[in-house]
Amino acid sequence: MSGVEPGTPCWADLATPNLADARRFYRQLFGWTDRVSRQPEAGGYTTFLLDGRAVAGAGPPAVSDQVSVWSTYVATDDADLAATRVEAAGGQVLVAPFDVFDQGRMGVFADPAGATFSVWQPMAMRGAEVLWVPGAMAWNELVTPDPEGAGRFYELVFGWHPMDEPTGSITYTGWRCGARIVAGMTSPPEGRPVEVNAYWSVFFAVADAAAADRAVELGGTVLVPPRDSPQGRRAILRDPQGALFAILALAA
Secondary structure, X not given: OOOOOOOOEXXXXXXXXXXXXXXXXXXXXXXXXXXXXOOHHHOOOEEEEEOOEEEEEEEOOOOOOOXXXXXXXXXXXXXXXXXXXXXXXXXXXXXXXXXXXXXXXXXXXEOOOOOEEEEEEEOOOOOOOOOOOOOOEEEEEEEOOOHHHHHHHHXXXXXXXXXXEEEOOEEEEEEEEOOEEEEEEEOOOOOOOOOOXXXXXXXXXXXXXXXXXXXXXXXXXXXXXXXXXXXXXXXXXXXXXXXXXXXXXXXX
């Protein structure tokens, strides 16, 4: 099932300077196949497939000096209205909404603490065709030094409401959209400078968090070894080009 309902994360894609190696790495890590766009303007944009169903994408960086990064897309029924709300709430419009061929309309924004995210107004492409199974996107999480400011911002933009859940020494926050918890929020890891920008992290489900070892064998790096969380056992990784992502062995 796709989380294409407005206000839910519905897609993730990777901007990377080495598409060929990204295809190799993620195919071998998650068992994905890929479909490369035939549109010359798409720059080789690749849709990753799990059992023939779209789960994520990858393409070249928008600018030559852009770091390799995974982006979270939140579904909307009006990308232009989302841009207006972002500015009204104190965020930035980094890329004004535009049509992606006949697939959908998207925009790229930043919240007041610097976390970048995108919105997706579906047309022919609805978003991820499968979620919450090994090899598919399973969670999206905002890491921010300003949770109170984030709460105000995302409520104005998406109608989200933060729900705090104490977990040991920190408070973990779930973002509620209607009756559903659709994403999470947490503080930066210990030892990370507080002035570092906020960021959104994309989690992919795995059958076993030992997949972190496989990522290392394929040229990736483990930033945070597997550990338990409210959603399941998770690890934070970097791919060979430096893009941060996470894996999650879902709790029963």
